[in-house]
Amino acid sequence: MSRRSDTRPRRRARTRQPxxxxxxxxxxxxxxxxxxxxxxxxxFAHNEVGETHAPIATxxxxxxxxxxxxxxxxxxxxxxxxxxxxxxxxKTVALTFDDGPDPRWTPRLLDVLKRHNAKATFFxxxxxxxxxxxxxxxxxxEGHEIGNHTYTHADIATTPAWRTRMELSLTQRALAGxxxxxxxxxxxxxxxxxxxxxxxxxxxxxxxxAEGYLVVLTDLDSRDWSRxxxxxxxxxxxxxxxxxxxxxxxxAGGDRAETLAAVDRLxxxxxxKGYSAKTVTDAVGLPSAHTSVDAADRFTGSVLSxxxxxxxxxxxxxxxxxxxxxxxxxxxxxxxxxxxxVHARRARLARGERGGRRRRGRAPIWETPPPVTVIVPAYNExxxxxxxxxxxxxxxxxxxxEVLVVDDGSSDDTARIAESLGLPGVRVIRKENGGKPSxxxxxxxxxRHEILVMVDGDTVFxxxxxxxxxxxxxxxxxxxxxxxTKVGNRRGMIGRWxxxxxxxxxxxxxxxxxxxxxxxxxxxxxxxxxRSALESVGRVSLDTLAEDTDLTMAICRAGWRxxxxxxxxxxxxxxxxxxxLWRQRYRWCYGxxxxxxxxRGALLEPGPFxxxxxxxxxxxxxxxxxxxxxxxxxxxxxxxxxxxxxxVAVWAGFVTVQAMxxxxxxHLDRERVSALWVLPLQQxxxxxxxxxxxxQSVATAVLGVRLRWHTIRREGTFxxxxxxxxxxxxxxxxxxxxxxxx
Numbered sequence: 001m002s003r004r005s006d007t008r009p010r011r012r013a014r015t016r017q018p019x020x021x022x023x024x025x026x027x028x029x030x031x032x033x034x035x036x037x038x039x040x041x042x043x044f045a046h047n048e049v050g051e052t053h054a055p056i057a058t059x060x061x062x063x064x065x066x067x068x069x070x071x072x073x074x075x076x077x078x079x080x081x082x083x084x085x086x087x088x089x090x091k092t093v094a095l096t097f098d099d100g101p102d103p104r105w106t107p108r109l110l111d112v113l114k115r116h117n118a119k120a121t122f123f124x125x126x127x128x129x130x131x132x133x134x135x136x137x138x139x140x141x142e143g144h145e146i147g148n149h150t151y152t153h154a155d156i157a158t159t160p161a162w163r164t165r166m167e168l169s170l171t172q173r174a175l176a177g178x179x180x181x182x183x184x185x186x187x188x189x190x191x192x193x194x195x196x197x198x199x200x201x202x203x204x205x206x207x208x209x210a211e212g213y214l215v216v217l218t219d220l221d222s223r224d225w226s227r228x229x230x231x232x233x234x235x236x237x238x239x240x241x242x243x244x245x246x247x248x249x250x251x252a253g254g255d256r257a258e259t260l261a262a263v264d265r266l267x268x269x270x271x272x273k274g275y276s277a278k279t280v281t282d283a284v285g286l287p288s289a290h291t292s293v294d295a296a297d298r299f300t301g302s303v304l305s306x307x308x309x310x311x312x313x314x315x316x317x318x319x320x321x322x323x324x325x326x327x328x329x330x331x332x333x334x335x336x337x338x339x340x341x342v343h344a345r346r347a348r349l350a351r352g353e354r355g356g357r358r359r360r361g362r363a364p365i366w367e368t369p370p371p372v373t374v375i376v377p378a379y380n381e382x383x384x385x386x387x388x389x390x391x392x393x394x395x396x397x398x399x400x401x402e403v404l405v406v407d408d409g410s411s412d413d414t415a416r417i418a419e420s421l422g423l424p425g426v427r428v429i430r431k432e433n434g435g436k437p438s439x440x441x442x443x444x445x446x447x448r449h450e451i452l453v454m455v456d457g458d459t460v461f462x463x464x465x466x467x468x469x470x471x472x473x474x475x476x477x478x479x480x481x482x483x484x485t486k487v488g489n490r491r492g493m494i495g496r497w498x499x500x501x502x503x504x505x506x507x508x509x510x511x512x513x514x515x516x517x518x519x520x521x522x523x524x525x526x527x528x529x530x531r532s533a534l535e536s537v538g539r540v541s542l543d544t545l546a547e548d549t550d551l552t553m554a555i556c557r558a559g560w561r562x563x564x565x566x567x568x569x570x571x572x573x574x575x576x577x578x579x580x581l582w583r584q585r586y587r588w589c590y591g592x593x594x595x596x597x598x599x600r601g602a603l604l605e606p607g608p609f610x611x612x613x614x615x616x617x618x619x620x621x622x623x624x625x626x627x628x629x630x631x632x633x634x635x636x637x638x639x640x641x642x643x644x645x646x647x648v649a650v651w652a653g654f655v656t657v658q659a660m661x662x663x664x665x666x667h668l669d670r671e672r673v674s675a676l677w678v679l680p681l682q683q684x685x686x687x688x689x690x691x692x693x694x695x696q697s698v699a700t701a702v703l704g705v706r707l708r709w710h711t712i713r714r715e716g717t718f719x720x721x722x723x724x725x726x727x728x729x730x731x732x733x734x735x736x737x738x739x740x741x742x
Contacts (some may be wrong), residue, residue, distance in 0.1 A: 029694060032629060035314065039637045042311035045127030047152045048641045063199045070195045074217040074246040075284055078209025085194075086284040088219065088244030093249050093270060093281045095120040095263070096216065098149055098187065101128055101135035102252035108260055109251050110138060116267040118277035120144050122215070123187040126151035126171030128252065130308035133178035140179045145279035145289055147185035147216060150171065150332035156207070157200040170304065176293040176299020178477070185280060185289040186213035192221045192248065214289070216280055219245035224259045232398055234261035246280065293550050322634050325624055330653070332620060333661050339512035341451065344668055347566065364474040372470060372528075374453040375443030376405045377436050381457030384573065388422060391460035395425045399468040401425055403455075406443045409433025414457070427477040436524070437540040437547045444539055444573030450531045459572040460488075461527045468568035469528035478551065479533030479560025482510055482519065483526030483568035484669065489576060496678045497686045498581070500573040500662060503675075508665040510564040518613035519562035520592075524548040526570035531561045541600060546591025553599045556609045566668065582693065589697035597701075628687070655680050 023459070042048075046617035065083045069076060074087030075433065088094060095113075099123060100106045115122055122139055124146055129136050139146060151170035154163065172182045182333060183668075186208050188201055193541055194217050197205070205215045222236045239245040281289050293301075354725060369443075378385055385405070392403050403426045418428045431442055440454060451470055464586050465483065472481040486509055490499040513519040522529075534540070537554035544550045556562055575581040596617055602610025639647040659676050666673050 002428050004535065010444045027699075028629075032633060034578060035318070035630060036637070037316070038311040038314040039633070040729070041307060043314040043637070045130070045152055045311070047154060063202050065401055066197070066202055069197055069205070069659070072194060074194060074219050074220070075280060076194075076205065076215045076217065078205045078215060079212065080209075083205075086286075088246060088283055090242050090244050091273075091275050092244040092283045093239060093247055093275055093277050093279055094188070094245075094283045095249065096123060096147070096218065096280065097249050097251040099128075099153060099190075099253045099312075100124055100251040101132045102256070102346070103132055105136075105256040105260065106132070106135050106251045109256070109263065110135075110142060110144075111226050112264050112267070113144070113277075114142060116264075116271065116277070118267050118433045119279045119282065120277065120343050121147055121185065121216070121280045123147035123149035123185070124171070125149050125153045125252075126174040127308055129171065129178055130174040130305040131312055133174075133305050136175065136178035140181060140290070143279075145185065145281060146175060146179070146181065146183045146548065147187055147289065148175075148183055148213065148278070149187055150189055153189045156188060157190070157198065157204045158310055164204060165211065168211055168213070170331045173297070173301045173304050174308070176297040177299065177303070177305040178298075180293055180298055181290045182293055182297075183216055183289045184212060184291070185216055185575045187216045193218050203356055204706060214286075216246065218248035219243075219619035220247045220258075222247065222249050222254070222262070224262065225250050226254055227255065228256055230258045230261045230265070233258055234269075237262065237266050238269070244283065254431045273502060274339075286605050289615070307319070307453070316633050318630055321627055322631055325627055325631055326650070326654070328619070328624065328656060333657055336509060337661050337664060339515050340508050340668065341666070343511035343515055343564070344566075365471065366474045369397065369467070370451050370473075371398065371400035371402070371449040371471065372451045372453055372466060373402040373404060373443075373447035373449045374455060374466070375440060375447065376403065376407055376455055376457055377407055377439035377443065378410065378414050378418070378457035379408040379433065379436070379439070380410045380412045381414045382410070382417055384458045384460075385414050385417050387460050388455065388457055389418055389421055389426060391462075392455070392466070393426060394463065395466050396462065396463040398742065399470070400449075401466065402448055403427070404429060404446055406431065408436065408439040415571040435542065437542045440540045440547070444531070444534060447531070451528065452525065452531055452534065454526075455570065456525045456572065459485075459570050462569045462571075465526070465568045465570060469526070472563050472565050473528060473530055475561070477561045478563055479530050479536075479555045479558070480519075480522050480562045481528040481568070482522040482552075482562065482564045483528070483570050484566045485525045486571050486669075487574045488571040489573055490675075492576065493572055493678065494576060494578065494581060494679070496675060498681050499671075499675060500679060500682065501686075502574075503664045503669050503671060503725050504658070504665045507564075507566065507669060508661070511566070511668075513613075514562070515563045516612050517556075517561070517608045518616065519556060519564070520554055520613050520617060521546075521549045525572045526568065528568075529555075530560075530678075533558070536560075544585050544594035546592045546595050549592050550595040550598065551611075553595055553602070553613070556613070557599065557609075578689065582689065585693045586696060589693050590622075590700055592621065593697055593701045595705070600668060622694060622698065625691040626698065632688070649682070652682075655683065659739040687697060 037285060068083045069085065073081065073087035075086040077084045086392065095118065097120060122144060126134065126148070128438050146170055150167040151174070153168050156164040156167060159167070168186065172490070175181055175183060179526060188204055191197070191201055196254065197217070208215050218386070220239065222233045224233045235593070237249070249263065250256065251605045267277060281287065290684050314678065342363040376388060376392070381388070389403060389405060392401065395401060403414070405426065405428045407418070407428060407430045409432045415428050415430055418426065427446075429442060431439065431448055444452060451473055453466060453469060468479050469483055472478055485502055487495060487499040487502050490497050509624055510519065524547070532553050536558045539552070540547050541550050552562060575584050596614055599610070603614055635651070659679055662676050662679060665676065682696045
């Protein structure tokens with residue numbers, strides 16, 4: 001969308017204009033909050049938000065009741081004043097599995113248990129139970145027992161009591177939604193055998209006891225989580241001398257192939273030695289740990305499960321979106337950089353230049369310079385119209401130049417100033433206000449010549465610009481030529497950002513678009529047209545607010561070539577405030593959407609234009625900007641809950657690639673590369689403004705609201721009375737020359 005704003009309001013029927021939509025900002029805010037909530041829920045469920053770690057024992061072991069726990073059995077009741085515990089009977093083992101369910105390993109483990117007709121107890125993590133409810137149901141259906149292992153595998157020995165109760169409660173809700181049960185068994189994450197219980201863990205066990213849980217420790221810790229090998233896992237899990245045992249294993253937390261093989265081997269050995277593998281409660285002679293729940297608990301659990309699975313799916317999708325968006329952006333930059341290099345090389349060859357020597361095979365040239373009509377649509381352009389007209393009259397072009405200033409019902413002195421100049425070849429045409437397309441069509445109708453140049457009323461041409469534009473039209477297949485638009489008022493931060501955008505985002509892209517045969521826009525600030533090309537598409541359409549994009553697309557669809565001439569430079573006045581910039585870009589974006597919809601039929605037409613141009617615009621100027629808030633939320637989330645270094649590294653990498661691209665683009669345009677210092681800052685304000693513009697425009701289009709023509713305030717950047725110090729050095733000679741001939 002490479003064009004500058006025009007200030008002409010579109011004339012409408014005398015009906016009340018609907019206001020720009022505002023309610024969609026509420027929907028955007030709700031969407032961002034939902035995404036943030038989903039990320040936080042998934043981060044909490046996977047112990048990333050509110051993260052806890054394996055405990056470091058700091059107690060003395062002298063806490064009251066510690067001796068009873070350390071000398072007792074692995075099934076501990078902490079509900080009373082004194083801990084009570086139960087030992088496993090002889091020749092009886094309780095296989096216990098922590099940290100699941102896992103969609104890959106838990107089903108395989110259940111198959112092994114079923115093959116050996118063995119029962120086990122699974123201490124499930126609530127978040128994983130919510131994500132894999134079918135596995136929880138299978139465990140219960142096959143006679144296994146479920147225990148509570150907290151919702152996030154949190155170290156509840158270090159968490160406050162409220163967090164511990166929340167972890168337990170959420171897991172119970174997940175079990176209710178998955179299998180319609182609650183459980184009375186619990187195991188502390190990072191716990192092991194009785195003699196390794198720390199003071200902090202004992203305090204947490206008292207909280208569990210107060211909540212009505214039996215705490216299950218272990219007699220034999222296989223330490224399979226460290227993946228020491230099947231043989232070591234098997235030997236660590238073997239009971240001795242016919243004693244019963246609670247055996248700790250894991251069905252999640254990474255590759256459990258060694259555990260799977262060890263369990264299969266262990267069950268074979270136990271069966272041969274006369275052991276029975278039972279659930280914990282069955283082994284010690286207690287009623288089942290499972291209790292049924294009512295419909296309300298099931299519903300609440302189902303909602304939690306749905307939310308958890310939704311947050312996991314959302315996080316996964318956003319991760320992929322972030323990766324795809326990053327790859328596409330990087331590929332686009334590198335691809336367009338390559339095409340820009342090819343275009344620049346071809347341009348040098350076409351001019352017969354290489355290493356300072358003339359070469360054959362130059363582009364077609366005019367035998368004699370053809371006469372040219374320059375059309376200046378103007379609405380309230382009093383601040384800069386004099387500089388514009390003078391830059392057009394005092395040109396180096398050898399042919400005849402007719403300048404038509406079409407005053408589109410201005411309420412200021414635009415027409416009077418243009419007439420008072422008394423410059424040769426300048427005519428002023430006054431008309432009622434009808435909008436910029438109407439003014440252009442009026443100029444076309446009054447133009448005397450075949451070659452037409454269009455320029456906005458706040459833009460000045462360099463002396464060589466008209467000649468550079470016209471030389472491209474020596475090729476009869478060329479219907480339009482886009483010039484090189486430069487930001488004149490680039491002293492402030494907003495101006496510098498737009499300068500970078502024009503050079504990198506607009507002019508670099510146009511080089512690639514020419515080679516791909518899919519030029520989207522000849523900007524209103526500077527463009528040359530063959531009259532026959534304009535007549536073939538019915539001149540300038542009034543259907544959209546982006547008349548330049550609409551016209552360019554129509555000319556491309558009509559079979560004409562549209563090219564870019566980097567040597568044809570025009571200096572334009574860009575918006576100087578965020579509000580003015582918003583109004584300009586809102587109209588551009590909305591108008592581009594209108595033009596894309598109007599020309600959607602090009603997708604089915606032969607030739608590359610429709611497929612390349614419309615696909616590119618849809619992907620990079622609509623879809624990716626709409627996803628940009630998601631990228632920002634993901635980046636902030638990743639930096640907040642994890643190691644910020646990868647996020648910073650990725651951001652720095654993209655800025656570096658953009659800087660390299662910008663350096664080359666500035667080199668091609670012979671601009672100072674020192675302008676790149678604002679590029680990192682551009683990512684924190686300007687980028688967000690641009691994607692918010694796209695969101696606003698898409699919402700406006702979807703809601704069917706007809707956007708009004710937005711006007712922006714003119715500062716008179718190129719007024720001949722202005723101080724030249726406010727202009728870029730390369731623009732000073734243009735205005736200085738106009739001032740000297742005033």
